Amino acid sequence: MKKVLENFNKAFESRVRLGIMSVLAVNRSMDFISLREALEVTDGNLASHLRALEDAGFISIEKSFIDRKPNTKYTITEEGMDSFRHHIKALEDLINKQ
Amino acid sequence: MCYKVLYIIVMNQPDQHLEDIKVIKKLMEESSRFLSLSGISGIIAGLLAIAGAVAAKLIITGSSPAEDWYAVPFAGDPANNRTVFLLLADMAVVLVLSFGAAVLFSSRKARKSGRNAWTPITRRMLASLFIPLVTGGLFILLTLSRVPANVTVASTLIFYGLAVISAGKFTLGEIHWLGVLEVATGLICLMLPQWSILIWAVGFGAIHIVYGLFMHLRYKG
Numbered sequence A: 001m002k003k004v005l006e007n008f009n010k011a012f013e014s015r016v017r018l019g020i021m022s023v024l025a026v027n028r029s030m031d032f033i034s035l036r037e038a039l040e041v042t043d044g045n046l047a048s049h050l051r052a053l054e055d056a057g058f059i060s061i062e063k064s065f066i067d068r069k070p071n072t073k074y075t076i077t078e079e080g081m082d083s084f085r086h087h088i089k090a091l092e093d094l095i096n097k098q
Numbered sequence B: 001m002c003y004k005v006l007y008i009i010v011m012n013q014p015d016q017h018l019e020d021i022k023v024i025k026k027l028m029e030e031s032s033r034f035l036s037l038s039g040i041s042g043i044i045a046g047l048l049a050i051a052g053a054v055a056a057k058l059i060i061t062g063s064s065p066a067e068d069w070y071a072v073p074f075a076g077d078p079a080n081n082r083t084v085f086l087l088l089a090d091m092a093v094v095l096v097l098s099f100g101a102a103v104l105f106s107s108r109k110a111r112k113s114g115r116n117a118w119t120p121i122t123r124r125m126l127a128s129l130f131i132p133l134v135t136g137g138l139f140i141l142l143t144l145s146r147v148p149a150n151v152t153v154a155s156t157l158i159f160y161g162l163a164v165i166s167a168g169k170f171t172l173g174e175i176h177w178l179g180v181l182e183v184a185t186g187l188i189c190l191m192l193p194q195w196s197i198l199i200w201a202v203g204f205g206a207i208h209i210v211y212g213l214f215m216h217l218r219y220k221g
Helices: A002-007 A015-027 A032-039 A043-055 A078-097 B002-011 B014-032 B039-061 B078-112 B120-143 B149-168 B175-191 B193-219
Strands: A029-031 A059-066 A069-076
Touching: A015 A029, A015 A032, A015 A043, A015 A069, A015 A078, A015 B014, A029 A032, A032 A043, A032 A069, A032 B014, A032 B120, A043 A059, A069 A078, A078 B014, B014 B120, B039 B078, B039 B193, B120 B149, B149 B175, B149 B193, B175 B193
Parallel strands: none
Antiparallel strands: A029 A069, A059 A069
């Protein structure tokens, strides 16, 4: 019981965060606009969840300029990948136990 | 104690966890692959290619002896200029109409399933498709008057196959094998120069129709 819950990560409780991690897990890195298109969420909503995931160390942020326009690229960190994988495993275990 | 409370909360939301897994799976697929590729457009491309091959055969038999039925005249001979021009126009029409059908039916399929057809993945898929395809087109035009005609015909199949393999990384998995089949057909075309047009009709026609039918039945659209 304890083991399942250790892997059940509180940081992924929100659907949007789960979504961000899912998209970055297969694409490695993506810019803000592509993420917004994939997840169909508002700017503010996405930004706050991205910040939370960055604070947790699950994604890294790289800011640059493309044609003088600011471009922010989000990349999943190794720690983020591991936590996400464990979280999915925990979800599957919970479902299989029903 | 704390764990016990959390355990009760977590265990009492089975539907939510199942839903979470579904959302994860859907987002992983949709953000990494173009899922709206239409099978019908494959069938149409195949039919157009067969019509194009019949037209090519008529163009050739109109200008050279009947025993050369399936072989294409050599473009280096100025006497063949008109025939070669007509054959290239024929191929271009087939290509443009097939691509148009793919765009039309795929966006229709996307609309029906409530997906957005124009995403970053669509753009990456098209870039991977067009880089080998445009390279092939230029290669064919630049070597046209210097290589045997069946090499040109084989090149269309080989470069198209490579373009499909490259784009296949961003769309439904089976597309990869369509590309492999097209490349193989192109290589066979190199070995059997006297059957160029027939092999071209098999590669772009029959294989597309079979694939389109398979994809249509498997992915419903």
